Amino acid sequence: MASAQLPLLPVPRLKGHIINVASVPQRSPFRYPGGKTWLVPYIRQWLSSLPARPCEFIEPFAGGAIVSLTVAFEKLADHVTMVELDEQVAAVWQAVLGKHGAELANRIISFRMTPANVESVLSEPARSIQDRAFQTILRNRVNRGGILAPGAGKVKNGEAGKGIKSRWYPLTLKKRILDIGTIRDHMAFVHGDGMKMMRKHAYQPDTVFFYRSALHGRGKTSRKPSVFALGT
Numbered sequence: 618m619a620s621a622q623l624p625l626l627p628v629p630r631l632k633g634h635i636i637n638v639a640s641v642p643q644r645s646p647f648r649y650p651g652g653k654t655w656l657v658p659y660i661r662q663w664l665s666s667l668p669a670r671p672c673e674f675i676e677p678f679a680g681g682a683i684v685s686l687t688v689a690f691e692k693l694a695d696h697v698t699m700v701e702l703d704e705q706v707a708a709v710w711q712a713v714l715g716k717h718g719a720e721l722a723n724r725i726i727s728f729r730m731t732p733a734n735v736e737s738v739l740s741e742p743a744r745s746i747q748d749r750a751f752q753t754i755l756r757n758r759v760n761r762g763g764i765l766a767p768g769a770g771k772v773k774n775g776e777a778g779k780g781i782k783s784r785w786y787p788l789t790l791k792k793r794i795l796d797i798g799t800i801r802d803h804m805a806f807v808h809g810d811g812m813k814m815m816r817k818h819a820y821q822p823d824t825v826f827f828y829r830s831a832l833h834g835r836g837k838t839s840r841k842p843s844v845f846a847l848g849t
């Protein structure tokens with residue numbers, strides 16, 4: 618069956634609704650400043666407008682995967698697959714969706730957040746997926762802007778002068794990780810190239826893809842939906 622781009626561009630306005638992002642549950646363990654919470658109502662509307670619930674929803678460039686998590690939690694597709702190339706980001710999804718989510722959650726809860734402890738964890742080589750996942754979560758929370766790249770600066774003053782602790786919410790992180798664990802049977806994670814994944818599944822029936830173009834998401838237009846969705 619030939620693939621077709623669904624008419625998500627431009628995304629129809631949500632009739633009579635002001636998007637209230639506070640009503641969108643935060644489900645990702647990642648902090649992505651400028652994250653795409655505002656997009657969630659559009660995705661709900663798009664998926665509900667399809668003739669049938671998709672069998673497979675694929676997010677080829679997962680990152681914090683807020684959209685995939687929404688689709689999985691709200692059962693907007695039978696199954697959700699997230700793809701991510703970056704080793705650090707991938708480790709978090711591998712741990713959370715694998716058998717070690719609880720271990721990661723406990724590690725977060727037990728961690729005493731001090732600059733010395735952060736330094737010590739981040740200077741050690743990761744020996745397992747769980748090690749790498751924990752380091753990634755830590756970096757995402759203590760680095761300015763959540764940036765994971767080597768050399769990223771740490772938060773200095775942060776919220777209310779709390780410094781590196783200002784984005785560290787261990788109980789919230791634990792809850793999100795354990796909650797995701799409850800739906801992991803409906804989700805899969807692939808550590809690999811999202812482009813390849815799209816090519817591989819392009820003609821699979823009842824499959825939809827969701828991705829955003831970085832080119833459209835910058836500058837003044839960054840809050841405008843610029844989403845590509847493909848259905849077969």
Ligand SMILES: C[S@@+](CC[C@H](N)C(=O)[O-])C[C@H]1O[C@@H](n2cnc3c(N)ncnc32)[C@H](O)[C@@H]1O
Nearest residue numbers: 653677678679680681700701702703810811829
């Ligand atoms: C901006 S985030 C997207 C987050 C989320 N999907 C969204 O729309 O808000 C882009 C993610 O894609 C990942 N990425 C970049 N190239 C990729 C590729 N070829 N295959 C899979 N993931 C890729 C990056 O590492 C990054 O985590």
